[in-house]
Amino acid sequence: MTTNGDVLIKVDDVHKVYNKKLHALNGVSNEIRKGEVVVIIGPSGSGKSTFLRSLNLLEVPTTGHIYFEGTDITSKKTDIDKHRQKMGMVFQHFNLFPHKTILDNITLAPMKLLGKSKEEAQKRGMELLRLVGLEEKANGYPSQLSGGQKQRIAIVRSLAMDPDVMLFDEPTSALDPEMVGEVLELMKKLAHDGMTMVVVTHEMGFAKEVGTRCIFMDEGQIKEEGAPEEFFDHPTEPRLQDFLSKVL
Amino acid sequence: MANFQDKFILNFITDNRWHYIWNGLLTTLQITFFAVLLGITLGFLIAIVRSTHDKTGRMKIGNVICNIYITVIRGTPVVVQLMIIYYVVFSSVDINKVIVAILAFGMNSGAYVAEIFRSGIMSVDQGQFEAGRSLGFNYRQTMIHIITPQAFKNVLPALGNEFIVLLKETSVSGYIAMQDLTKGGDIIRSRTFDAFMPLIAVAIIYLVMVMIFSKLVSMLERRLRNSDH
Numbered sequence: 001m002t003t004n005g006d007v008l009i010k011v012d013d014v015h016k017v018y019n020k021k022l023h024a025l026n027g028v029s030n031e032i033r034k035g036e037v038v039v040i041i042g043p044s045g046s047g048k049s050t051f052l053r054s055l056n057l058l059e060v061p062t063t064g065h066i067y068f069e070g071t072d073i074t075s076k077k078t079d080i081d082k083h084r085q086k087m088g089m090v091f092q093h094f095n096l097f098p099h100k101t102i103l104d105n106i107t108l109a110p111m112k113l114l115g116k117s118k119e120e121a122q123k124r125g126m127e128l129l130r131l132v133g134l135e136e137k138a139n140g141y142p143s144q145l146s147g148g149q150k151q152r153i154a155i156v157r158s159l160a161m162d163p164d165v166m167l168f169d170e171p172t173s174a175l176d177p178e179m180v181g182e183v184l185e186l187m188k189k190l191a192h193d194g195m196t197m198v199v200v201t202h203e204m205g206f207a208k209e210v211g212t213r214c215i216f217m218d219e220g221q222i223k224e225e226g227a228p229e230e231f232f233d234h235p236t237e238p239r240l241q242d243f244l245s246k247v248l
Numbered sequence: 249m250a251n252f253q254d255k256f257i258l259n260f261i262t263d264n265r266w267h268y269i270w271n272g273l274l275t276t277l278q279i280t281f282f283a284v285l286l287g288i289t290l291g292f293l294i295a296i297v298r299s300t301h302d303k304t305g306r307m308k309i310g311n312v313i314c315n316i317y318i319t320v321i322r323g324t325p326v327v328v329q330l331m332i333i334y335y336v337v338f339s340s341v342d343i344n345k346v347i348v349a350i351l352a353f354g355m356n357s358g359a360y361v362a363e364i365f366r367s368g369i370m371s372v373d374q375g376q377f378e379a380g381r382s383l384g385f386n387y388r389q390t391m392i393h394i395i396t397p398q399a400f401k402n403v404l405p406a407l408g409n410e411f412i413v414l415l416k417e418t419s420v421s422g423y424i425a426m427q428d429l430t431k432g433g434d435i436i437r438s439r440t441f442d443a444f445m446p447l448i449a450v451a452i453i454y455l456v457m458v459m460i461f462s463k464l465v466s467m468l469e470r471r472l473r474n475s476d477h
């Protein structure tokens with residue numbers, strides 16, 4: 001492993017069962033360390049999204065524990081909203097707020113949750129917009145943006161909360177091919193700036209180039225994990241070999 | 249033509265009969281205005297309880313109570329509800345009839361508004377909810393800042409329609425001997441034995457109010473739409 005930072009998220013034997021019989025997660029344990037870029041791949045229905053979404057408790061594990069920065073967030077006593085402020089999440093379908101301007105999308109949470117003043121939040125918002133080259137869209141609405149622009153704004157909206165980790169669930173899967181690059185570029189930039197990231201994706205190029213660790217999920221379990229080089233070049237798990245032969 | 253003029257004078261000018269129409273109109277507007285406020289408030293609260301139950305499974309008892317309320321209100325005629333509130337609930341209390349009417353029509357409207365709001369809330373994409381929660385907003389904050397503004401916009405046409413229905417439904421206020429607009433016209437009819445003129449006048453006034461209101465709603469709709477599409 002390329003990093004040996006502190007453990008940021010610890011997943012301890014998590015199971016997720018839907019409707020009493022569908023085992024979406026079947027005993028998953030893992031540790032995500034500061035500065036890591038963890039890429040999760042696997043076939044459809046293997047539990048990638050369920051795993052990612054349980055990290056910020058959008059899906060509540062049926063059993064097992066998840067610790068974020070040392071706190072058991074699966075405990076009923078934990079104020080999950082406070083911890084979610086430190087965990088950015090980016091969705092396949094962007095989920096920008098259509099009734100708010102681009103700038104308001106970015107400043108809403110910092111103002112309401114961090115108590116930032118409007119000027120402060122907007123100043124930071126404009127900085128972030130400049131980072132992604134979309135400052136002239138500040139007063140426009142999400143519906144006026146292309147898919148790639150929407151996703152970059154969604155990333156920026158999360159960054160405005162200064163998260164300690166960013167979770168991405170297939171951030172480029174809903175994009176036209178020509179827009180995938182601009183989003184991956186931004187993610188790469190984040191990774192280089194040291195952001196801890198967990199990314200579910202089908203972009204194997206990104207996984208190889210930017211990932212510090214790759215996880216292969218199948219049937220609700222982590223079947224193989226490792227640094228990208230050995231993971232892609234010398235997979236041991238037959239299911240992973242099979243999967244890679246299909247997608248590469 | 250002279251005949252028309254005579255009838256007009258008889259129905260509206262003699263004995264200041266237009267006062268029946270004018271005072272009736274004021275009463276109708278008063279009832280409608282406050283019933284709309286009550287209906288929105290009640291409807292909003294019920295919708296929040298119901299959709300919170302739908303989304304999270306919480307508030308089971310509240311949901312049951314709201315369900316019963318909606319079923320009863322929507323399953324019985326508003327004029328019967330009005331009479332029950334006046335002659336049964338407040339039978340032994342000396343209470344202003346306007347307040348009775350506001351309560352009856354407001355409570356009635358609340359049941360319909362609740363279902364309109366609820367469908368609006370449920371029609372907002374689940375991803376909006378998840379985006380709010382993942383930023384760290386709690387359930388209530390997500391509702392306030394993200395879901396209800398979008399829900400309100402989605403249901404504005406249906407809401408406008410509901411208030412037009414409410415305005416017209418207040419015309420049964422005469423059943424508890426209130427002198428609203430409709431009753432005003434009817435009183436003139438009983439004095440002058442001319443049905444045509446006072447009733448047509450009343451009809452035109454309702455129509456004009458509805459048209460003005462529809463116009464306002466569509467202007468508001470356009471403004472909201474322009475702001476994000």
Ligand SMILES: Nc1ncnc2c1ncn2[C@@H]1O[C@H](COP(=O)(O)OP(=O)(O)OP(=O)(O)O)[C@@H](O)[C@H]1O
Pocket residue numbers: 018019022023024042043044045046047048049050051
């Ligand atoms: N809310 C839910 N209710 C019931 N079953 C669910 C729910 N969410 C996910 N599942 C099921 O759990 C399993 C894992 O789903 P998950 O979405 O985690 O897969 P995935 O690896 O992300 O797949 P994909 O690549 O298609 O996004 C699937 O069988 C799915 O049908």
Ligand SMILES: [Mg+2]
Pocket residue numbers: 048049050
């Ligand atoms: Mg998925």
